[in-house]
Amino acid sequence: MSLLHWMPPKSILSKWLFKGSPSSLDSIPILRAMAAIAVFPSCGARRLNARPWLRAVRAASGSSASRSPSPLPPPSGIDAIVDAPSSGAAPPSRSFFPKRGQTLELVCESLAFKAKGICKVADSGFVLMCDRALPGERFLGRVSRKKDSYAEVTKLKTITPHWDAVEPPCQYASYCGGCKTQNLSYEAQIRAKEQQVRDLIVHVGRFSDKDAGFSKVMKSIVPCDLLFHYRNKMEFSFGHERWMPPDVLTSEDKMESGYALGLHAPGFFYKVLHVEKCLLQSEVANKVLAVFQDSWMDPELGLLPYNVLNHSGFLKHLMLRTGRDVKTGTPEVMVNFVTSSYMPSLLMPLVDKIIAFPEVVSVVNNVNRSVGNTSVGEEEYTLYGKSSITEMLRGLVFQISANSFFQTNSHQAEVLYKLVEDCARLRGDGSEIVLDLFCGTGSIGLSLAKRVKHVYGFEVVAEAVSDALQNAKLNGIENATYVQGDLNKISDSFGKDFPKPDIVITDPNRPGMHMKLIKYLLKLKAPRIVYVSCNPATLARDLDYLCHGVTEQGISGCYSLKSVQPVDMFPHTPHIECVCLLELS
Numbered sequence: 294m295s296l297l298h299w300m301p302p303k304s305i306l307s308k309w310l311f312k313g314s315p316s317s318l319d320s321i322p323i324l325r326a327m328a329a330i331a332v333f334p335s336c337g338a339r340r341l342n343a344r345p346w347l348r349a350v351r352a353a354s355g356s357s358a359s360r361s362p363s364p365l366p367p368p369s370g371i372d373a374i375v376d377a378p379s380s381g382a383a384p385p386s387r388s389f390f391p392k393r394g395q396t397l398e399l400v401c402e403s404l405a406f407k408a409k410g411i412c413k414v415a416d417s418g419f420v421l422m423c424d425r426a427l428p429g430e431r432f433l434g435r436v437s438r439k440k441d442s443y444a445e446v447t448k449l450k451t452i453t454p455h456w457d458a459v460e461p462p463c464q465y466a467s468y469c470g471g472c473k474t475q476n477l478s479y480e481a482q483i484r485a486k487e488q489q490v491r492d493l494i495v496h497v498g499r500f501s502d503k504d505a506g507f508s509k510v511m512k513s514i515v516p517c518d519l520l521f522h523y524r525n526k527m528e529f530s531f532g533h534e535r536w537m538p539p540d541v542l543t544s545e546d547k548m549e550s551g552y553a554l555g556l557h558a559p560g561f562f563y564k565v566l567h568v569e570k571c572l573l574q575s576e577v578a579n580k581v582l583a584v585f586q587d588s589w590m591d592p593e594l595g596l597l598p599y600n601v602l603n604h605s606g607f608l609k610h611l612m613l614r615t616g617r618d619v620k621t622g623t624p625e626v627m628v629n630f631v632t633s634s635y636m637p638s639l640l641m642p643l644v645d646k647i648i649a650f651p652e653v654v655s656v657v658n659n660v661n662r663s664v665g666n667t668s669v670g671e672e673e674y675t676l677y678g679k680s681s682i683t684e685m686l687r688g689l690v691f692q693i694s695a696n697s698f699f700q701t702n703s704h705q706a707e708v709l710y711k712l713v714e715d716c717a718r719l720r721g722d723g724s725e726i727v728l729d730l731f732c733g734t735g736s737i738g739l740s741l742a743k744r745v746k747h748v749y750g751f752e753v754v755a756e757a758v759s760d761a762l763q764n765a766k767l768n769g770i771e772n773a774t775y776v777q778g779d780l781n782k783i784s785d786s787f788g789k790d791f792p793k794p795d796i797v798i799t800d801p802n803r804p805g806m807h808m809k810l811i812k813y814l815l816k817l818k819a820p821r822i823v824y825v826s827c828n829p830a831t832l833a834r835d836l837d838y839l840c841h842g843v844t845e846q847g848i849s850g851c852y853s854l855k856s857v858q859p860v861d862m863f864p865h866t867p868h869i870e871c872v873c874l875l876e877l878s
């Protein structure tokens with residue numbers, strides 16, 4: 294029996310997928326996709342006939358195979374050459390399944406979800422995935438992990454570059470965990486993202502691309518006009534151990550201090566890549582970062598980075614947020630020090646330096662005494678200026694505090710929210726009820742509030758709920774109610790406290806919606822659902838439930854998928870946002 298047909302035992306599947314929540318082994322396809330992309334859904338899914346992730350990969354790479362260079366004999370030191378099949382060529386006679394540690398010469402065929410480069414064995418279809426391998430690239434890779442139906446490969450060396458290679462402007466682009474595709478032309482990046490959404494909608498969502506209306510449903514991706522400096526928030530970590538990939542480490546680097554302020558090294562929670570600037574954040578935030586980098590390691594200041602291994606040290610994170618002054622439209626910056634204890638006198642020399650920038654209007658200190666390394670503190674102190682900054686979105690003013698959620702790309706959030714508004718198709722006569730699920734600080738619902746009767750928002754984070762109430766007040770909105778609650782734990786009485794909505798907006802985080810919420814929506818039968826998602830895999834699963842039902846639980850779907858609109862909010866990264874419209878069938 295081919296390895297391709299082997300499935301992990303049910304017990305393992307349940308454990309991997311559901312982490313204690315009630316399970317359904319019909320989640321196998323999601324497991325396939327999720328295991329490959331390291332994202333776990335929060336609730337059950339259903340069985341598909343085959344491996345949708347593999348099928349998605351095959352479908353995505355089908356047209357590209359003919360562009361692969363022709364095979365060469367393996368040079369010494371390389372265990373095998375694994376080429377994509379060239380179009381029309383007879384398949385090789387033997388199957389090939391690589392072993393862990395094997396060095397292979399590979400050709401990347403396409404880019405799958407999460408920006409994994411996909412290579413395939415010509416005859417068996419065995420899939421090899423490689424981080425940072427780009428379509429058309431021929432490279433040497435070592436098999437680092439072997440699963441039943443795919444293997445992961447670490448790229449050792451590029452032999453010939455990919456088709457759409459560009460020179461990345463950032464000096465850290467080839468090894469920083471943030472921008473994985475900066476060396477791929479932007480046009481190629483968005484083409485790949487659009488294809489990934491389409492593949493997931495077809496193979497996980499079970500919507501047929503053969504249907505006459507399918508091409509109308511799948512919209513072209515909306516690109517982002519700002520390719521750099523689009524992030525309004527960056528969180529840098531302090532580290533006691535500076536990380537550089539071994540092949541770029543110079544003797545000068547080795548002699549420098551081991552301390553670092555930057556981004557986590559991919560795959561290491563305790564090693565930090567020291568960065569002098571990040572091209573994704575605002576220009577002014579980079580100026581502030583440069584001042585920190587020039588001074589924080591000065592021994593006279595006595596500042597020690599927090600050591601996550603032995604839990605000593607003081608400085609944990611530096612968060613920089615950029616908003617806008619609502620009167621002048623000029624940037625305003627919040628600096629948030631996350632420390633392991635409250636010792637403001639240690640921070641003041643740094644504060645004095647950064648407040649020289651007029652844009653810095655807020656300096657706060659989140660104190661996180663726990664051994665965990667998150668940036669949310671148990672206590673927050675304002676060291677200078679205001680305790681929050683402001684930003685404008687769809688003509689409304691939002692107050693953003695250090696720990697409140699706000700769309701990270703304000704420029705593209707304007708585009709995203711306009712798409713949500715278009716999908717909502719409000720009558721504008723002030724008669725409709727909007728249910729804003731996973732409302733965060735209320736920004737989506739509030740942008741609709743002035744044209745509807747009432748907005749009801751639900752959100753699990755208490756601070757976000759109080760921000761939403763504050764934001765409603767700030768904008769003179771009185772027809773919005775915000776409730777704190779966990780939408781994964783709703784009871785049968787959920788929905789009894791508000792009128793039946795005309796429009797449901799749902800914007801869950803990466804795991805998508807819990808089965809309880811899916812069931813509630815299928816029972817509620819609101820005329821329209823606008824689903825905003827940052828994870829097309831869980832989006833596709835939930836669309837399947839809402840439209841086709843949860844077969845094994847005897848629940849029918851009752852929605853028709855009217856549109857899927859991918860939006861690129863984060864150029865050079867694997868992230869994809871989508872706005873979908875569902876209408877009651």
Ligand SMILES: C[S@@+](CC[C@H](N)C(=O)[O-])C[C@H]1O[C@@H](n2cnc3c(N)ncnc32)[C@H](O)[C@@H]1O
Pocket residue numbers: 698699700731732733734735736737751752753754757778779780781782800801802827
């Ligand atoms: C992607 S954000 C969307 C926020 C908001 N719609 C916006 O556009 O700014 C998802 C939100 O869902 C909230 N959330 C996550 N899990 C939740 C749960 N189980 N119940 C309720 N809210 C949850 C998060 O705190 C976060 O604010």
